[in-house]
Amino acid sequence: MALNHYVTLGNSGLRVSPFCLGAMTFGEDWGWGSSVAESEAIIARFLERGGNFIDTANVYTKGHSEKIIGDVIGRDRSRRDRIVIATKFFGNLYPGDPNGGGAGRKAIAAACEQSLRRLQTDYIDLYWMHCWDKFTPIEETMRALDDLVQAGKVRYLGFSDTPAWKVSQAQTIVRFRGWTPLVALQVEYSLLERTIEGELIPMALELGLGVTPWSPLRSGALSGKYTRANAGQVKADRGERVTTLLDDRGYAIIDELIRIGRALNVSAASVALAWVQGRPGVASTIIGARRLDQLEQNLAALDVTLTPDQVAGLDTLSAPTLNFPANFLKAANGFMHGGATVNGEPSAVWPLMPKGDADRY
Numbered sequence: 001m002a003l004n005h006y007v008t009l010g011n012s013g014l015r016v017s018p019f020c021l022g023a024m025t026f027g028e029d030w031g032w033g034s035s036v037a038e039s040e041a042i043i044a045r046f047l048e049r050g051g052n053f054i055d056t057a058n059v060y061t062k063g064h065s066e067k068i069i070g071d072v073i074g075r076d077r078s079r080r081d082r083i084v085i086a087t088k089f090f091g092n093l094y095p096g097d098p099n100g101g102g103a104g105r106k107a108i109a110a111a112c113e114q115s116l117r118r119l120q121t122d123y124i125d126l127y128w129m130h131c132w133d134k135f136t137p138i139e140e141t142m143r144a145l146d147d148l149v150q151a152g153k154v155r156y157l158g159f160s161d162t163p164a165w166k167v168s169q170a171q172t173i174v175r176f177r178g179w180t181p182l183v184a185l186q187v188e189y190s191l192l193e194r195t196i197e198g199e200l201i202p203m204a205l206e207l208g209l210g211v212t213p214w215s216p217l218r219s220g221a222l223s224g225k226y227t228r229a230n231a232g233q234v235k236a237d238r239g240e241r242v243t244t245l246l247d248d249r250g251y252a253i254i255d256e257l258i259r260i261g262r263a264l265n266v267s268a269a270s271v272a273l274a275w276v277q278g279r280p281g282v283a284s285t286i287i288g289a290r291r292l293d294q295l296e297q298n299l300a301a302l303d304v305t306l307t308p309d310q311v312a313g314l315d316t317l318s319a320p321t322l323n324f325p326a327n328f329l330k331a332a333n334g335f336m337h338g339g340a341t342v343n344g345e346p347s348a349v350w351p352l353m354p355k356g357d358a359d360r361y
Contacts, residue, residue, distance in 0.1 A: 004050025
């Protein structure tokens with residue numbers, strides 16, 4: 001796969017590159033991240049390789065991330081129209097202002113105008129709700145977003161970090177009312193975080209939402225930097241987001257990534273990224289990079305093809321514990337089909353099935 005082998009995002013006609021450039025580290029305003037010059041170099045290299053999808057948020061590096069993207073892309077209209085820019089609302093940049101964040105109409109309208117100004121553009125290609133706002137009726141949020149689309153300020157809509165039942169409610173409401181539907185879902189997904197496979201991924205497949213995973217390397221835990229051999233010796237930049245997962249299960253996954261990487265002559269990170277990008281429902285995986293060499297290392301994953309056995313091995317080691325009724329439903333085929341094969345899926349005979357005439361009563 002190449003970066004310029006584009007895919008349509010969910011049930012839409014929006015073409016995006018299979019890797020999306022995450023811009024959370026653009027700017028050093030949080031005390032870490034990429035300098036302006038390094039950020040600009042990363043963007044330039046990503047575009048040169050054929051990438052066309054960049055993801056940011058109004059709160060990333062206190063708004064500086066959007067400004068950097070605007071300086072490189074927004075002010076050049078011929079370049080701007082060739083690039084898919086995604087940003088998010090919800091985060092609050094104004095301490096003490098209860099309407100400075102969230103998903104109410106006032107907050108959404110203001111956040112959109114501010115993002116347009118920083119991005120130096122008159123439209124946002126994909127506008128994400130960053131998190132679920134439990135204080136705002138979802139009808140208000142979706143109508144406000146539809147108004148932005150009708151005004152030409154936004155092209156497509158998506159949700160990030162929101163429960164499956166709330167996303168489903170929103171999508172059902174807009175379908176019935178003729179408002180703009182959601183086309184994408186942004187959620188954390190990696191070999192160390194697979195619980196979205198219980199509800200969110202099946203929902204996305206059912207409702208036509210393209211999945212764009214964030215943190216596919218779990219904040220670097222799957223980069224190959226942390227191994228059993230150096231356990232406790234390498235400082236984790238993201239603290240407990242990494243260290244809490246460096247247990248027997250985590251190291252077993254890392255060991256397998258390293259083993260597969262050596263067999264394929266690629267990095268452990270490339271194997272981890274290739275696994276995520278190959279999951280059902282995944283459209284474009286969000287990759288982050290603080291340095292140009294990190295970007296190149298991540299893009300190398302596009303050249304990795306995992307064998308079925310390699311995928312199966314990783315699947316087994318990283319198998320998540322899912323919420324009810326996920327495990328209960330594993331027996332549904334036998335309960336339903338009584339040993340018959342349907343749509344290519346065989347079933348075991350339910351042990352409590354009648355052995356003779358089921359109509360004898």
